[in-house]
Amino acid sequence: MKKNPTIPITSNKRLLAILVGIAFILLVPLVAMQFTDEVKWTFFDFIAAAVLLFSSGLALELILQKVKTTRSRFIAGAVVCIALMLVWAELAVGIFGTPFAGN
Template identity: 55%
Template sequence: MLPKFKTLLIVFAIVFILLLIPLLAMQFTDEVHWTVFDFIVAGVLLFTTGLVIQFVLKKAKNTKHRILICVIILILLFLLWAELAVGIFGSAVAGN
């Protein structure tokens, strides 16, 4: 396994690259409207997800369990992201 600092650096780099996508899209189209708060929330969500997945990969010994838990984590991330973006469930999280 990688040392903790390298792991954090890799997760941070991946999150940074993913956040560059909407930042670049905002330069070329008016369809993407992200505020600083949107970037902060997305960064926290992605960084936390990356750390949790790293933790699961380190602690889970069985490959099937690793895959299943990581898929569940990613599904939860996408559901929360969709709820924050458009409020698909109409919960208080989305501001409804």
């Protein structure tokens, strides 16, 4: 019998992938700030974005570990992604008009 050649992705590898993904996402505004005055992020902006992305990544990891069916994983993952986008948009431009709005 042949062994399955695919290597399962462990939780540690996924956590590392989450951290590397966050670093690359945060590099986009950092590099943009070097070339244009249109992007003006402060240290707090980077921290807030990192916390949002890391918490969303951990929530997705938890969903992958605990939820068994593909349909339920998709729905739960979509809810996490939509929540991330809504919070990000509120912090950026204030779509709901909360005191945390960025405009």
